[in-house]
Amino acid sequence: MARVLVVDDEQSIRITVSEFIKEDGHEVNTAADATQALRLIEEQDFDVIVTDIILPKIRGVELLKNIHEVSQEIQVVMITGEPNVDTAAQAVRAGAFDYLAKPISRKAIKEVVLKAAKTKALLDDKKRLEQENLMYQEHLEELVKERTAALQESEEYFRALIENSSDVIQIVDSEGIIRYVSPSVQQVMGYKPEELIGRPSVEVVHPDDLSIVTKAFEDAFQKPEAPVITECRCKHKDGTWRVIRGIGVNRLDVPSIKGFISNMHDITKREKAEEELRQSFERLQKTLEGTVHALASVVELRDPYTAGHQRRVTALACAIAKELGLPQEQTKGLRMAGLIHDIGKISVPAEILSKPGPLTDVEFGLIQAHPQSAYNVLKEINFPWPVAKIVLEHHEWLDGSGYPQGLKGEEILLEARIIAVADIVEAMSSHRPYRPALGIDKALEEIEKNKGTLYDLKVVDACLKLFAEDRFTFES
Numbered sequence: 001m002a003r004v005l006v007v008d009d010e011q012s013i014r015i016t017v018s019e020f021i022k023e024d025g026h027e028v029n030t031a032a033d034a035t036q037a038l039r040l041i042e043e044q045d046f047d048v049i050v051t052d053i054i055l056p057k058i059r060g061v062e063l064l065k066n067i068h069e070v071s072q073e074i075q076v077v078m079i080t081g082e083p084n085v086d087t088a089a090q091a092v093r094a095g096a097f098d099y100l101a102k103p104i105s106r107k108a109i110k111e112v113v114l115k116a117a118k119t120k121a122l123l124d125d126k127k128r129l130e131q132e133n134l135m136y137q138e139h140l141e142e143l144v145k146e147r148t149a150a151l152q153e154s155e156e157y158f159r160a161l162i163e164n165s166s167d168v169i170q171i172v173d174s175e176g177i178i179r180y181v182s183p184s185v186q187q188v189m190g191y192k193p194e195e196l197i198g199r200p201s202v203e204v205v206h207p208d209d210l211s212i213v214t215k216a217f218e219d220a221f222q223k224p225e226a227p228v229i230t231e232c233r234c235k236h237k238d239g240t241w242r243v244i245r246g247i248g249v250n251r252l253d254v255p256s257i258k259g260f261i262s263n264m265h266d267i268t269k270r271e272k273a274e275e276e277l278r279q280s281f282e283r284l285q286k287t288l289e290g291t292v293h294a295l296a297s298v299v300e301l302r303d304p305y306t307a308g309h310q311r312r313v314t315a316l317a318c319a320i321a322k323e324l325g326l327p328q329e330q331t332k333g334l335r336m337a338g339l340i341h342d343i344g345k346i347s348v349p350a351e352i353l354s355k356p357g358p359l360t361d362v363e364f365g366l367i368q369a370h371p372q373s374a375y376n377v378l379k380e381i382n383f384p385w386p387v388a389k390i391v392l393e394h395h396e397w398l399d400g401s402g403y404p405q406g407l408k409g410e411e412i413l414l415e416a417r418i419i420a421v422a423d424i425v426e427a428m429s430s431h432r433p434y435r436p437a438l439g440i441d442k443a444l445e446e447i448e449k450n451k452g453t454l455y456d457l458k459v460v461d462a463c464l465k466l467f468a469e470d471r472f473t474f475e476s
């Protein structure tokens, strides 16, 4: 439906034409002259204006120009009483949509109004689209401005972050050439960034550490998603070597980076401190071992019969531990405990220790107290292994018939179960004040006979295997 204005000074024509147009559902207004028509056009929107070309005061062609000053989209249909080419041409030149000659037929006016209304609707759509497009463009410009500002802000933020970081941030391209390095490189390595940019990154790497860097590059190439960690020596501008730890990621796929980004820092001091700590720990361990050896010799000095016993038990215990696949660290504790497992005998009077012949119950009781006496002394020493407990339990038997606590099975530390077997084998195969040596065969027979009841099954089997395969002999 269109809004139509019919302009004619003849009332009968106004009415007739209006009625024809209304039949198609259009909304129709009328005006008797150009002045009235222009006032109406200013007051309300029209889609189509049907006007007589001859009007009082202002001619129809003038009115057409005035209408187009108000709106270019309003479609004007001229009605002429003298249908000649000149009038028609004049009207179309002036921008009329079409013209009709009087007398006006219902069909003709209806058709022309419909066409004019369609044209107006199309022009309205076009105008609306143009306006929308304009608005969108304006909005787009604003959006771009906003985003650019946000991007700049974020870029400045990250730049500030990178440039003020105490770590060195470096970008190396796929050829290994440094493309960017943050200013902190001067504090860390002594070089200004411009001295390094454009140079191969490996130039400052220690020749012996080149393989580390090459491997890191290979890893980063193969697994772009995984960060690669390297530690290598790099030459400071002052000529000294610094240990540099770097975490790098492959960002070849990012167009603005196209390289490997690494975050690096100097760990020379930390490395040195760790090395010193390692050395100090080693010294401490040696001191501890020295102390243990000293303790071992004290008891052996008092009891010549057990001289060498602790050392030989330790040798066999360690061989069994190796056979059982015991971790190195656990074996260290076993060795310490083995070397002093009889230290508690220091509290047993020397004459009892070296007494030939059988012992009285009281004397035997005194000897049986030796694991507890040892424990009381050793528990005060802060060993990194359970030395005191191993020594305390070295006379416990699997079935609970041992001493001092009567522990059973796995309640007894594995190290203690190993020493127990090594102890009995060594003791039986050596000479004692109260009896001559029984020999290794008797000793092995004893553990074989009591394996699983007194002695740990696996420990006994490992021990038997060592002797059977001639892989162990006691030193004298």
Ligand SMILES: [Fe+2]
Pocket (backbone or CB within 6 Å): 341, 342, 394, 395, 423
């Ligand atoms: Fe013992």
